[in-house]
Amino acid sequence: MARRKFHTRLCDVLGIEYPIIQAGMGGFSDPPLVIAVSEAGGLGTLGAAVYEPDTLDAAIKEIRKGTSKPFAIDLLLPDSLKDMEGVSKEGLMKYIPDDYYAYEKGLRKKFDIPDDYRSTRGCSLFTMEGTRQLLQVCLDNKVPVIAAGLGRLGWVMPECKKRGIKTIAIGANVKMAMKHVEDQVDVIVAQGYDAGGHTGNIGTLSVVPQIVDAVNPIPVAAAGGIADGRGLVAALALGAEGVWCGSMFLLSNEVTFTERQKDRVIAATERDAVISKAISGKTLRQLRSSFTEIWDKGPMPPLGWPFHNLLTLDIVDYAFGHKDQEKYDAILVTPCSQAARLLNKRRSARQIIDDMVKEAVKVLQEDMTKRVELR
Numbered sequence: 001m002a003r004r005k006f007h008t009r010l011c012d013v014l015g016i017e018y019p020i021i022q023a024g025m026g027g028f029s030d031p032p033l034v035i036a037v038s039e040a041g042g043l044g045t046l047g048a049a050v051y052e053p054d055t056l057d058a059a060i061k062e063i064r065k066g067t068s069k070p071f072a073i074d075l076l077l078p079d080s081l082k083d084m085e086g087v088s089k090e091g092l093m094k095y096i097p098d099d100y101y102a103y104e105k106g107l108r109k110k111f112d113i114p115d116d117y118r119s120t121r122g123c124s125l126f127t128m129e130g131t132r133q134l135l136q137v138c139l140d141n142k143v144p145v146i147a148a149g150l151g152r153l154g155w156v157m158p159e160c161k162k163r164g165i166k167t168i169a170i171g172a173n174v175k176m177a178m179k180h181v182e183d184q185v186d187v188i189v190a191q192g193y194d195a196g197g198h199t200g201n202i203g204t205l206s207v208v209p210q211i212v213d214a215v216n217p218i219p220v221a222a223a224g225g226i227a228d229g230r231g232l233v234a235a236l237a238l239g240a241e242g243v244w245c246g247s248m249f250l251l252s253n254e255v256t257f258t259e260r261q262k263d264r265v266i267a268a269t270e271r272d273a274v275i276s277k278a279i280s281g282k283t284l285r286q287l288r289s290s291f292t293e294i295w296d297k298g299p300m301p302p303l304g305w306p307f308h309n310l311l312t313l314d315i316v317d318y319a320f321g322h323k324d325q326e327k328y329d330a331i332l333v334t335p336c337s338q339a340a341r342l343l344n345k346r347r348s349a350r351q352i353i354d355d356m357v358k359e360a361v362k363v364l365q366e367d368m369t370k371r372v373e374l375r
Contacts, residue, residue, distance in 0.1 A: 003041070006357045010219050010241035013186055014145060014166060015070045017041030018357055019242025020232070021168070021189075021221055022249055022349075024074020024149055025197060025335065026050045027320075029246075031059050032254040035066035036349035041357075044349075045072040045147060052122045053133040060141045070144040072168065075135065077151030078305065081128045089123045093310050096303065103300050104311055111291070111315060111331060119317040126306040139163060150198060150282075154183035170223070170244075172200020177211045181218060188215050189244045192224025196247040196273065196285045196337035199224065205238070212239035227339040229359025247337040248356075252349040258323050261334050268340040279316065279333050281308030289330040 003017075010019040020042035022029060026049035034044030046063065048056055056073075063071055084092065108115060124130025138146050139159050146153065146160060147168035153160070160167050167185040171177030172192075180188050190211035192204025200207070204224035212220045222235035223244035235243050249255055251262050264287055274288045278295035281304045286292065295302045302308045319331035336343070347355070 004357060004361060006361065008219075008236070008241045010187065010221060013219055014043050016043050018353060019221070020353055020356060021045065021072070021242065021244045023197065023223065023244050023246030024048070024072065024147055025246050025249075026074070026076075026149070027333065028250065028256045028335070029074075030256045031062040031066065033249060033252060033256070033349060034063050034071050036252070036254040037249070037353065038063075038067045038069040038071045040350035040353040042353050043070060043072055043145065045074050045145075047149075048073050048134060048138075049076045049125045049149065050121075051134065052124050053130075053137050056134055056137045057141065060137070060143060070166075072145035072147045073138050073143050074147040074149045075131065075138075076125050077131065077148045077153065079151055081131055081151070085128045087127065088129075089126055089310070092126060092306060096307050096311055100300060100303065100311055104315070107294070107312075107315060111319070112327060113315050113318050117314055117318050119313045121313065121317055123310070123313070126310065139165070152179055152183055153185055154179075157183055157185070168221075168244075171211055173202055173207065174210050174214045177215050181215050185218070187219050187221060189221045189223050190240065191244070192222075194225030194338040195223050196250075196335040198280070198282055198284050199275070201283075205234075208235065208238040208240055225337045225339040227337065227342040229356045229361070230363055231339070232356055232360040233363045247335065247339060247343060248352055249349060250336065251343055251346045252352055253346065254349050258329075258332070260326060260329055261332060262346060264329075264334055265336055265340065265343050266345070268336060268343075270338045270340050273336045273338050273340050277302035277308065279309070279312065281305040284333075285335065285337065287334040287336050289334070291330045 008019040018041040022037040022045050024045035024047045026047035029047040034046050037044035142163050145166045153167050168187045169180040169185045170189040170191050190208045192207050194204045208222045219241040221242045221244040222240035226243045227248040272287050275283050275285050276292040276296050278292040281302050319328035
């Protein structure tokens with residue numbers, strides 16, 4: 001049976017079959033998921049924030065062995081990086097107050113993290129030098145698409161255009177979206193408050209059409225609580241050309257996610273997906289846990305980015321390295337959008353995309369005509 005055509009301008013810009021972009025979820029979207037999504041007709045996106053230059057280079061090569069179709073590399077490029085030019089990871093850690101280190105020591109005991117454990121992660125994403133190195137790997141490999149999960153791409157745009165690399169940037173409000181227009185990116189993601197992971201504070205239904213109007217004619221992908229074909233159709237109705245989805249891939253066979261985390265997502269309600277600064281120091285929607293509540297309810301408020309990441313790095317990395325042990329589940333980041341009740345079954349990435357397209361076609365061709373009478 002021939003695959004159904006579902007095409008928008010976004011497909012032309014990115015060279016993909018369906019207007020579905022898998023969000024670059026750092027720590028969760030690695031080569032297997034990227035390959036599966038791209039092979040299924042969407043745009044697979046590597047969450048490169050947790051990579052180092054050498055491992056990123058290897059991941060890009062692995063993706064290219066698995067698919068000849070377009071894919072994206074997602075990096076974090078917050079403006080604060082420029083304010084810390086020349087500062088190393090060790091230099092950044094000197095800015096963390098002593099009382100926070102004492103508090104972190106108490107958390108190690110509470111969550112059974114060895115006192116002498118130190119993460120070996122290079123943390124390139126926290127320094128300007130490391131971020132430049134990650135970007136250079138992308139440029140040298142001439143990846144099809146570079147996405148900025150946070151921040152702006154303006155300073156790297158000339159090199160991207162020179163190499164024919166397409167660019168995607170996220171805006172959670174019109175002001176930020178207009179900065180991306182100034183940078184001349186190819187696609188802007190209008191991300192609503194409903195989204196899992198790092199997100200803004202304006203609802204998807206409100207922010208998408210406002211950004212669409214403001215950035216026209218740049219194509220927009222809608223994000224935030226979109227997890228099925230109805231969400232795709234709704235995004236198109238709001239003026240977007242497609243969708244940027246992360247949470248709906250958390251139950252895929254190819255995602256880097258423990259089975260217990262998948263069970264938590266399946267059991268979650270829309271109220272369980274809360275905004276927390278417990279992991280990164282920035283607002284990040286994830287399923288609540290004892291670890292998030294410790295930071296969100298005090299007595300010590302989370303530090304800002306990247307200092308909070310660095311403070312909790314050992315705890316988080318140790319838990320991730322021992323994710324087979326249930327006692328560390330509370331520390332593992334479990335991002336999830338407010339569409340939690342729609343995330344209710346395990347499927348392959350291909351099946352997720354096929355189901356979204358099939359449902360969207362049904363809504364457009366059958367359901368709407370039954371519910372709406374035009375005269």
